[in-house]
Amino acid sequence: KCRLIACEEAWSIPEVAAELKKVANSPTQSADKLLVKGIYDAEADTSGYGKMDFLGGLLDVEEQRLPQMDEHGVDMHLLTLTAPGVQMFDADTATDLAALANDKMAEICAKYPKRFAGLGSFAPQSPKRAAKEVERVMGELKLNGLVVNGHTNGDYFDDYRFWPIFEAAEATNATIYIHPRGPSDTLKGPLMDYAMDSAMWAYGVEVATNMLRMMAGGVFDRFPNLKICVGHMGEMVPFFIWRINFMHSRAQKVGRAPKTERSMEEYFKDNFVFTTSGVEDPLALRYAIDRMGVENVIWAIDYPYQPMKPAVDFIENFACSDEEMHALCHGNAERVFHIA
Numbered sequence: 493k494c495r496l497i498a499c500e501e502a503w504s505i506p507e508v509a510a511e512l513k514k515v516a517n518s519p520t521q522s523a524d525k526l527l528v529k530g531i532y533d534a535e536a537d538t539s540g541y542g543k544m545d546f547l548g549g550l551l552d553v554e555e556q557r558l559p560q561m562d563e564h565g566v567d568m569h570l571l572t573l574t575a576p577g578v579q580m581f582d583a584d585t586a587t588d589l590a591a592l593a594n595d596k597m598a599e600i601c602a603k604y605p606k607r608f609a610g611l612g613s614f615a616p617q618s619p620k621r622a623a624k625e626v627e628r629v630m631g632e633l634k635l636n637g638l639v640v641n642g643h644t645n646g647d648y649f650d651d652y653r654f655w656p657i658f659e660a661a662e663a664t665n666a667t668i669y670i671h672p673r674g675p676s677d678t679l680k681g682p683l684m685d686y687a688m689d690s691a692m693w694a695y696g697v698e699v700a701t702n703m704l705r706m707m708a709g710g711v712f713d714r715f716p717n718l719k720i721c722v723g724h725m726g727e728m729v730p731f732f733i734w735r736i737n738f739m740h741s742r743a744q745k746v747g748r749a750p751k752t753e754r755s756m757e758e759y760f761k762d763n764f765v766f767t768t769s770g771v772e773d774p775l776a777l778r779y780a781i782d783r784m785g786v787e788n789v790i791w792a793i794d795y796p797y798q799p800m801k802p803a804v805d806f807i808e809n810f811a812c813s814d815e816e817m818h819a820l821c822h823g824n825a826e827r828v829f830h831i832a
């Protein structure tokens with residue numbers, strides 16, 4: 493039986509939940525308001541998220557999460573402060589709540605070192621203080637990397653003002669997990685109907701847009717050793733990488749896109765890893781492994797948004813070699829997230 497380390501496991505704390513409840517009742521036009529209202533202001537909810545009651549699972553570690561992990565043979569959860577993290581708050585509140593969440597997460601990992609590892613949060617609203625928090629997360633708190641959720645106030649990571657964060661991450665060998673959130677105000681346009689704002693579609697578009705902007709914007713020329721992790725089988729990018737590569741190279745030839753040291757395919761292979769969270773499709777997983785290399789693919793559940801048992805059954809029944817199974821279930825996670 494393989495050691496099972498699930499690597500996109502959502503969690504939260506009452507202080508962040510309380511702050512998000514205020515956002516739910518604020519005049520914000522953010523696409524995340526639907527989710528935030530549904531999860532954090534559930535008694536008022538009509539969006540359906542409240543009826544799915546994710547909040548209990550997010551705030552819990554010992555009552556439901558750990559017993560379910562025991563029941564289904566999941567050795568570890570790599571915890572992440574659930575989207576949209578602290579990114580909807582003002583810079584000071586966001587900076588303080590990220591630090592508080594990181595302290596609480598570090599306590600859980602210290603109490604259960606064989607069962608929980610964690611990705612610390614930071615507030616991109618204040619990039620210099622965020623860079624300091626990256627150093628604290630990887631140094632004093634001894635956590636396993638960082639997580640951030642898509643855009644921040646509509647800005648993406650090719651924007652230079654965020655680059656001190658990447659400098660700190662590269663210097664501390666910290667992988668940054670870019671998790672989705674609702675589409676930015678400029679992206680959300682036709683995506684707000686039919687629940688397309690959600691994990692069904694806009695989540696993937698939001699993260700993939702950030703990824704391409706980073707690669708085409710030269711982030712990995714400036715930070716060649718920076719490692720980014722994304723979820724959901726690579727947010728559609730692995731399946732489109734041939735076309736992305738062809739069309740980006742052509743755009744560079746005619747001066748529509750700036751020159752870069754490497755190609756989109758090379759950046760994606762060299763500087764990204766991705767998890768299977770929320771895509772329990774064996775054909776998609778086989779393609780992703782064969783196209784991108786098994787060393788870049790990591791198993792995840794996406795708890796509590798995905799139930800544990802189906803995700804465990806999916807990976808344990810996946811047709812692959814022993815080497816591939818070990819890489820998917822724990823080997824890659826141990827390497828990328830420094831898990832003993």
Ligand SMILES: COc1cc(C(=O)O)cc(C(=O)O)c1
Nearest residue numbers: 527574575576691770794797
């Ligand atoms: C932050 O809220 C989330 C909601 C859902 C959902 O299934 O509705 C999925 C994810 C996710 O994929 O992580 C996150």
Ligand SMILES: [Mn+2]
Nearest residue numbers: 500502769794
């Ligand atoms: Mn997730």
